Every structure is written in C-alpha cells, then in structure tokens.
Amino acid sequence: MDAKKHQQFAQRLVRNQNKVFRYVVSMVVNRADAEEIFQQTCLTLWENWEQYDPALDFLPWACGFAYNHIRNHRRKMENRQVLLDRDVVEQLQQRALGRQPSLDDRRAALLACLEELPEEQRTSIESYYERRQTVEQIAEQRSATPNAIYKMLRRIRTALFQCITRRLAAEAMS
Amino acid sequence: MSTTKQRQFRELTDALVEGTATSKDVERLSGLLRDDPEAQDAYLDFIDVHALLSWEFRGSDSAEQVSNLPKEDSLAEDERVVATVTRRWPRSGERSYRRTWESVVRVGLAMIVVAAIVIFFKGKPTDESQPDLAGSFCQLSKTVGGQWGSDRTVRVGERFGPQRLKLKTGIVEVTFDNGVRAVLAGPAELELVDSMNAWLHRGRVVFRVPPSAIGFTLETTEANVVDLGTEFGVHAGESVGTDVQVYEGEVVAHAKDDLQNDSMGKRLHGGQALRISTAGGCTTEELPFWPERFVRYMPAPEDRELADPNDSPRSPHNSPQHEELQITPAPTDVAIDGDLSDWNLKGQFSSRCDPPYDAFYHVNGAMMYDKEYLYIGADVGDPFPMRSLISPHERRKLYGNGGCLAFRLSTDRGMGWPARGQGPGTTKPRKMLQEDRNDRLVFLVLWYYAAEELPSLHVTYGMDWHGAKVNPSGYQGAFRQHADGKGYTAEYAIPWALLSAADDPPRAGDTLACTWLVHWSGPEGLNWKGQLVDVVNPEEKDWNFQNAAKWGRAIYRPPDNE
Numbered sequence: 001m002d003a004k005k006h007q008q009f010a011q012r013l014v015r016n017q018n019k020v021f022r023y024v025v026s027m028v029v030n031r032a033d034a035e036e037i038f039q040q041t042c043l044t045l046w047e048n049w050e051q052y053d054p055a056l057d058f059l060p061w062a063c064g065f066a067y068n069h070i071r072n073h074r075r076k077m078e079n080r081q082v083l084l085d086r087d088v089v090e091q092l093q094q095r096a097l098g099r100q101p102s103l104d105d106r107r108a109a110l111l112a113c114l115e116e117l118p119e120e121q122r123t124s125i126e127s128y129y130e131r132r133q134t135v136e137q138i139a140e141q142r143s144a145t146p147n148a149i150y151k152m153l154r155r156i157r158t159a160l161f162q163c164i165t166r167r168l169a170a171e172a173m174s
Numbered sequence: 175m176s177t178t179k180q181r182q183f184r185e186l187t188d189a190l191v192e193g194t195a196t197s198k199d200v201e202r203l204s205g206l207l208r209d210d211p212e213a214q215d216a217y218l219d220f221i222d223v224h225a226l227l228s229w230e231f232r233g234s235d236s237a238e239q240v241s242n243l244p245k246e247d248s249l250a251e252d253e254r255v256v257a258t259v260t261r262r263w264p265r266s267g268e269r270s271y272r273r274t275w276e277s278v279v280r281v282g283l284a285m286i287v288v289a290a291i292v293i294f295f296k297g298k299p300t301d302e303s304q305p306d307l308a309g310s311f312c313q314l315s316k317t318v319g320g321q322w323g324s325d326r327t328v329r330v331g332e333r334f335g336p337q338r339l340k341l342k343t344g345i346v347e348v349t350f351d352n353g354v355r356a357v358l359a360g361p362a363e364l365e366l367v368d369s370m371n372a373w374l375h376r377g378r379v380v381f382r383v384p385p386s387a388i389g390f391t392l393e394t395t396e397a398n399v400v401d402l403g404t405e406f407g408v409h410a411g412e413s414v415g416t417d418v419q420v421y422e423g424e425v426v427a428h429a430k431d432d433l434q435n436d437s438m439g440k441r442l443h444g445g446q447a448l449r450i451s452t453a454g455g456c457t458t459e460e461l462p463f464w465p466e467r468f469v470r471y472m473p474a475p476e477d478r479e480l481a482d483p484n485d486s487p488r489s490p491h492n493s494p495q496h497e498e499l500q501i502t503p504a505p506t507d508v509a510i511d512g513d514l515s516d517w518n519l520k521g522q523f524s525s526r527c528d529p530p531y532d533a534f535y536h537v538n539g540a541m542m543y544d545k546e547y548l549y550i551g552a553d554v555g556d557p558f559p560m561r562s563l564i565s566p567h568e569r570r571k572l573y574g575n576g577g578c579l580a581f582r583l584s585t586d587r588g589m590g591w592p593a594r595g596q597g598p599g600t601t602k603p604r605k606m607l608q609e610d611r612n613d614r615l616v617f618l619v620l621w622y623y624a625a626e627e628l629p630s631l632h633v634t635y636g637m638d639w640h641g642a643k644v645n646p647s648g649y650q651g652a653f654r655q656h657a658d659g660k661g662y663t664a665e666y667a668i669p670w671a672l673l674s675a676a677d678d679p680p681r682a683g684d685t686l687a688c689t690w691l692v693h694w695s696g697p698e699g700l701n702w703k704g705q706l707v708d709v710v711n712p713e714e715k716d717w718n719f720q721n722a723a724k725w726g727r728a729i730y731r732p733p734d735n736e
Contacts, residue, residue: 010385017386018229025225026218029191034228039353042385047524072495075712082197084190085204092207095214106219110226130231131309132351135192154188161223 009049012058017042019103023063026096027070027089030081031132037073041066059100067093105171106164113163121156128153179206180216187217191224309335311369312354316347316529321360338365341377345473347529353384355529380407380421382533397450398428404444405533415451417461420444421533429458445658472531472694472703490707491527491535498727499523499688499709501680504542504549512654512663514551518542521731525690525708526555534660537692537706543680543730547667550620552579554692559655559662560622561699566630566644573632573644575702577695578621579664582719583688583728585675586614592711593687593722597637600721611636613674615722620666622653624699629653629664633672637720648672680730688728689719 020041025034044065052061070093074083084092114122127133127141135153139146186203189195195203207213310333322328323340334348341360348356352369362377373393383390383401390401394410397418404423410416418427420442428439429450440458442448447461475487500521508516519540527535534557542549562576574580584593595610596603617639619632629651635641651666670679680686692706707719709726718724 013385018226021229022222022225025228026221029221029224030193031228034225035351035353039384039386042353046385072493076493082195082200084200084207088204088207091209092214092218095211096218099215099218103222106222107226110223111230114230125227126231129227132311150192150194153192157188157191157220157223157227158184160227161220164223165219 005052005054006049008054009052012054013042013045013062016059016062018107019059019100020062020066022103023093023096024066024070027084027092028073033073033077037066037069040069044069060097063093063097102168105168109164109167110160112167113160116163117156117160121152121159124149124152125156182206183213183216184220187220191221311335311352312348312350312366314346315349315355317345320346334366336366336368338363338375349529350387352387354387354390355382356380374408374410376410378407378409380405380533382529396430398430398439400426400428400439402426406442415449417447417449418442419447419461472527472535474696474701474703488705491531491704492525492706492708493528494708494710494712495525496523496709496726497712498729499539499541499690501541501543501548501688501728501730503682503731503733504544504547508542508549508667510650510652510665510667512652512665514540514553514663514665517549517551519551523709525692525706527704527706531704535692535694535704535706537690537708539690539708541688541728545670545679547669548673550579550581550618550664550666550668552664552692553656553661554579554664555661556694557660558695558697558699559659560653561624561697562621562695563625563699564621564623565625566623566628566632571639572619573621573630574619574693575695576621576624576699578619578693580620580691580693581618581688582615582691582722582725583618583673584612584615584686584722584725585670585673585680586612587678587680587684587686589614589686591685591687591727592714593725595637595722597639597720600718606638611638611640613641616673618668620651620664622662622664629666631666631668635674637722643672646672680728682730682732684730686728686730687722687725689725691719 021034021038024037024041025031028034028037041062045062048065052058070089074086074089077083083089114125117125124138127138128135133141135146135149138144139149142149183203183206186195186199186206189199190203203217207217313333314328314330317328317330320328321342323342326340328346339348339358339362341358341362341364343360345357345359348358348364348366350356350369354369356364356372357380358364359378362379363375364377364379365373365375367373370387370389371391371393375394379392381390381392381401382405383403385403388401388403392399392401392408394408394416396410396416399406399408399418402424404425405421406423406425407419407421408416418425422444424441424443426439426441427448427450440448449459449461451457451459472491502518502521505516505518517540521542522538522540524538525536526532534555536555538553540551542551556577558577560577562578564570564573564576566573584591586593589612593615595612595615597606597610613635615636617634621630621632622628623630628645630645631643631649631651633641633643633646648669649666649672651664653665654663656662670676688709689707690709694703694705695701696703709728711724711726714721714724
C-alpha cells in the first residue's frame with residue numbers, strides 16, 4: 001500500500017466532506033436521503049482510494065462518485081417523490097462544481113451569522129436540524145401551528161442567507 | 175432577477191426544502207432554473223444555507239474534526255497531534271454527563287487514523303430509560319425474528335432516543351443518523367446513549383462505523399472500545415468479560431482500569447481479537463480471530479423478513495448499482511490460476527448486498543475477451559467460501575445451491591442490446607417463441623465442488639435451458655480461497671464454442687447483454703441462502719433474469735491503443 005497516498009486521500013476526504021455533503025444536498029434536498037447518499041459516497045470513496053491521483057483536485061473526483069449515487073437515488077425515487085427535472089439537475093451539478101472556490105468563505109460566513117442569531121431562533125434551528133424534530137413536533141411543543149413554524153424557519157433561513165450575502169460582499173469590498 | 179421572481183423562486187425552494195412542494199411547484203422551479211445560470215446560482219446560494227445547517231448540526235462532530243486537523247504538509251508519518259475538541263456553541267437537549275474529547279491524529283504505515291477519542295462518563299448508565307422521541311438519533315432498520323423484552327413491539331422505522339434496548343431473541347439492525355450501524359443478536363441489552371456512544375450490558379453486537387463517525391465509542395462493564403473507522407464486534411459476557419473482535423480497520427480497546435491509569439489502550443487491527451476481564455484484577459488475553467464469532471450471516475430464505483410483502487424470499491439481497499459492464503481485451507498469456515493480478519481490470523465493478531449483510535457478502539467482478547475465450551474473474555466475499563457439495567456428476571437442473579457464480583449472457587451479435595427472450599418464471603408469462611430458444615442466449619453456472627476440489631461449469635442454452643452440459647471439455651477454471659478465509663477468487667476461461675459463438679465471437683465495439691448473479695449458501699455448502707444480482711437494465715422493472723431484456727449492457731472495449 002502507498003502509505004503517503006493513503007494519508008493524502010484520508011486528509012483530503014476529511015477536509016472536503018462538508019463540501020461533498022453540500023453538493024449532494026443541493027440536488028437531493030431531503031435530509032435523510034442526502035445523508036444516506038453522503039454515507040454511501042464516503043464508503044465508495046474509501047473503497048476506491050487507490051484510484052485517486054493526488055495531483056488532481058479532490059473535490060471534482062469525489063463529487064463524481066456522489067453524482068453516481070444521486071442518479072441511482074433518483075431512479076429509485078422517480079415515482080415516489082417530486083424531483084427537479086433530470087436535465088435541470090444535470091445543469092445544477094455542473095454549476096455546483098464551478099462554485100467550489102467560494103464554499104469555504106460561505107461556510108465561515110454562516111458560522112459567524114449563526115453567532116448573531118437571537119437565542120430563540122438558534123433554539124429553533126437546533127430543534128429542526130440537530131434534533132431532527134419535525135415541524136409538527138416543534139409546533140406541538142410550542143403550542144403553535146405547523147404553519148407558524150414553517151414560516152419561522154423560512155424567516156431564519158432567509159435571514160441567514162441575507163447575512164451571508166452581506167458578509168461576503170463586505171469582504172469583497174475590503 | 176426581478177423582486178417578484180425572486181420571491182416566487184425562494185418560496186418554491188423553501189417548499190422543496192420542507193418537503194411540501196407539489197409536482198406543479200417542482201415543475202415551475204425546474205422551469206425557472208432551466209438554462210438560466212443566474213437563477214441556478216441563486217438557487218445554489220439559497221439551498222446552501224439549508225445544506226450548511228444540515229451539515230453543521232449533524233450528530234457526528236465531523237465539523238470539529240476538520241477544524242482540528244493539522245495542515246496536510248505538517249503531518250509526518252507516525253506523528254501524533256493531540257487537540258482538544260470543543261463545540262462552537264452550546265446546544266440544548268444534551269445529556270448531563272460531561273465529556274472530555276481528545277482527538278489523536280496518527281498516521282501509520284498501514285492505516286490512517288483520523289482521531290482517537292477518549293470519553294469519560296461521569297454517570298452510571300440508566301437502568302431503563304424511556305424513549306425520548308424528540309431526541310431520537312437512530313432507528314430500527316432491520317429485524318430477523320427480533321423478539322423484545324416485556325413483549326414490547328418494535329417496528330422497522332421506529333425511532334430511538336437514549337434508552338436501553340432489550341432483545342430477547344433474533345437479530346436486529348439499528349441505524350444511527352450519522353451512518354453508524356449496529357447489528358444486535360439476542361439475547362442482548364444495548365443502551366443507546368447518543369449518536370456517538372452506546373453501552374453494551376450483555377450480548378453480542380457488531381458495529382460498522384463510517385469515516386464520518388470515527389470516534390464512536392462502545393462501553394461495557396470492563397472496557398471502552400473506541401472506533402477508528404472500522405467494523406468490529408463486541409461480546410459482553412455474564413462472567414467471562416468483554417470480547418472484542420475487529421473485522422476491518424482499527425479500534426482502541428481500553429480496560430476500565432487502564433483508563434484510570436490514563437493508558438493509551440490496546441490497538442486492535444482487522445483480523446485481531448481480544449478478551450478483557452476485570453474479575454480478580456484486570457487481564458487481557460489475545461483470542462484467535464474467528465469470523466463466526468458474531469452473527470451477520472444471511473438467514474434461510476424462510477426466515478427472511480421482507481420489507482415489502484410483494485417481495486419473494488428469493489429476491490436479491492442487493493439493489494443493483496450497474497447498468498453496464500466493460501469487457502476488456504485480455505492480455506496475452508493469462509494464467510487461469512485463481513489470481514487476477516495478470517488481468518486487465520479496467521472494467522472491474524463492485525457490488526454489495528444490502529446491510530447488514532454487505533460486510534461479508536459482496537463481489538468485485540470483471541470480464542475479458544480474446545478471439546478464443548471469454549474470461550470471467552471475481553473476488554467474492556463469502557463467509558463460507560468454496561464449500562459446495564453439489565456434485566457435477568449428478569444429473570440436476572441447477573447446481574448453484576451450495577454457492578456459485580451465475581451468468582446470463584447473449585453472444586448474438588445480430589440481436590445486440592437489449593436482448594430478447596423470455597423463459598418460464600417471469601411476471602408476465604407468455605407462450606414460448608422461437609427467439610426464446612436461441613442458442614446464443616447462454617446460462618452459465620460456475621462453482622467449486624469441494625469434495626473433489628473441482629472448478630465446475632454448467633452451461634445451458636436459450637431461455638428454456640436446453641442442451642445442458644456439465645464440465646464440458648475446453649474450459650479452464652480455478653478457485654483460490656482468500657487468506658482471511660472470508661471469500662474466494664474465481665477465474666475461468668470459457669471458449670466461444672461453448673457459448674455458441676465459435677463462428678462469430680463478440681468483437682471490439684459490440685454491445686451485447688449480460689447479467690451477474692452471486693449465490694451464497696450456508697456453512698454446510700448445500701442449502702441456498704441468498705443472492706446478489708447486478709449489471710441490469712433499469713428500464714425493466716422485473717428483476718427476474720428469465721427476461722433477457724433485464725440483462726445489462728456488456729460493452730466489448732477495443733484495445734487501449736485503438
């Protein structure tokens with residue numbers, strides 16, 4: 001075994017995991033499905049690490065495996081879920097690959113923006129994303145309607161989106 | 175993009191994220207995104223907020239691992255970097271025990287170890303925690319005859335939070351949201367602590383931990399077992415102590431006494447096993463690796479619990495992943511010796527059974543061709559390899575029950591792909607036609623007759639399986655058991671004459687039809703347990719290989735220099 005190559009592979013996999021995951025979610029937005037595809041992708045990458053050429057960018061190589069799993073998933077789900085049209089997903093994945101240089105900055109911006117969130121909004125985000133509660137569960141706990149929770153989560157995502165955009169623009173100006 | 179369009183666009187994207195989008199919504203969103211790079215960027219920016227939140231709040235602490243990795247260039251071999259891992263912000267809903275995380279990043283010659291994490295529990299395990307659905311982090315994903323304590327009924331898909339699972343009999347699989355899978359064999363008691371920790375009170379469990387959940391820790395009365403990206407089994411006995419066995423990768427096993435002494439623990443690699451006992455003082459004893467120590471074998475078909483009642487107990491144990499197979503030109507002088515190191519493996523593909531059987535049941539397959547032969551090579555994961563006692567000297571319809579490789583393939587260059595032909599047993603039966611008796615639709619079964627150490631071959635023709643030949647002259651075959659005893663390599667060269675193609679064998683550029691099947695038996699080598707089918711045409715919904723249109727594409731590649 002080429003230990004140095006194995007080492008490079010493992011480090012690049014760990015460093016790029018969040019980007020591969022985000023690439024998957026951009027085309028398979030359902031969290032459980034995206035998580036499964038991501039896990040399958042990680043396993044496939046480990047199985048194929050010897051094929052990796054350290055002279056090449058890791059992310060496009062890894063996303064190639066992820067996209068194969070995405071395609072398989074779409075085939076399985078075609079009659080069970082509403083999915084973006086196949087040609088649109090193909091265009092999106094091409095576009096997503098071209099956006100890689102900005103991904104680290106976007107993540108750093110999101111982490112900073114999360115710090116600015118009011119406590120109540122942060123708790124809501126945690127309930128939904130970390131504890132994976134459904135909107136209905138959160139609504140019941142807060143004696144609110146599911147519709148109100150949907151609206152609140154939308155407001156938080158929009159606020160984070162605007163905060164990220166603002167921060168990236170400010171950095172570009174400086 | 176206009177403000178109105180932006181709002182409409184964001185509403186549709188939100189609905190998609192929430193899972194409330196209708197088919198009409200998605201159609202509209204697709205229309206807005208199609209051929210519009212500006213809209214695509216806006217969509218990707220917005221969806222990235224959802225993606226980032228999903229990532230940052232995953233239960234596996236992957237983000238923390240990344241942020242504490244040293245720079246790539248600064249890692250020398252065998253270097254150790256110790257970093258204290260802390261969360262970026264406090265999160266609600268965590269249990270009250272305190273954790274101290276220490277990650278050890280170590281690079282060795284044989285394995286990359288990303289992080290070793292020592293966890294100290296400052297509380298006793300609960301006796302009988304109640305389910306906490308709000309804080310659930312895993313679910314029951316499979317059950318084979320699982321009977322639960324207190325006659326509790328647990329269905330596949332039921333979510334679990336922190337609680338103690340009491341399994342009386344049977345085998346169940348629990349899948350964590352972070353990808354960790356646990357296969358528990360009753361009787362056993364497993365306490366689920368959180369997505370990175372569990373406590374085995376008694377019984378046997380096998381964990382498979384993906385790279386993203388490295389550091390997963392299993393505790394018993396005697397030991398802590400910290401995973402470093404691997405598959406391992408643990409048996410917590412009533413009196414003998416804790417047995418740990420590693421199938422792949424590496425774990426660190428700490429005797430509890432060692433932990434108090436701040437010891438680094440015992441590293442165990444794939445193929446190693448250890449017993450830890452604290453009765454009468456802490457002792458560790460190396461055990462022989464015994465693949466059958468932990469149960470993960472396919473059940474008999476009659477015991478198989480089907481997720482879909484419409485499935486047959488003989489349905490494949492896998493979801494096919496391949497639609498085509500690249501058949502490469504064979505190098506000259508290939509030795510048929512059960513060693514594929516002299517092969518052109520550019521067309522090799524991998525396929526696995528679904529969990530929990532994937533660790534032991536899988537195949538890496540390849541095919542090559544030249545003017546005289548079709549070559550078949552396969553590395554097969556099989557916990558009971560090369561044990562078939564099905565004699566080729568007996569007259570039978572089928573010879574694969576003791577484990578085999580099987581192939582349906584067409585050598586009919588005029589027919590191309592997809593192949594046409596149908597035999598008995600499909601879901602839409604019809605009267606046999608002339609094309610169903612085509613000699614160029616071939617059924618091959620390759621197996622190792624253990625009693626005579628004989629690589630055997632059964633050939634039939636057409637979808638009606640006429641003209642059967644068993645061990646005909648002209649073919650060469652070899653089997654070789656893997657060194658770890660968990661599989662075998664099969665290698666065959668079959669002359670085109672046996673495949674009805676002596677006068678017009680497939681040539682470079684042809685796309686014909688082929689599908690692969692791997693059959694496994696029990697340890698006795700007589701009784702069929704399950705199968706994997708791959709290289710299939712996804713357009714045909716019926717998996718049955720008696721429909722030739724289901725066979726995948728077999729692409730005969732030209733030499734690399736053409």
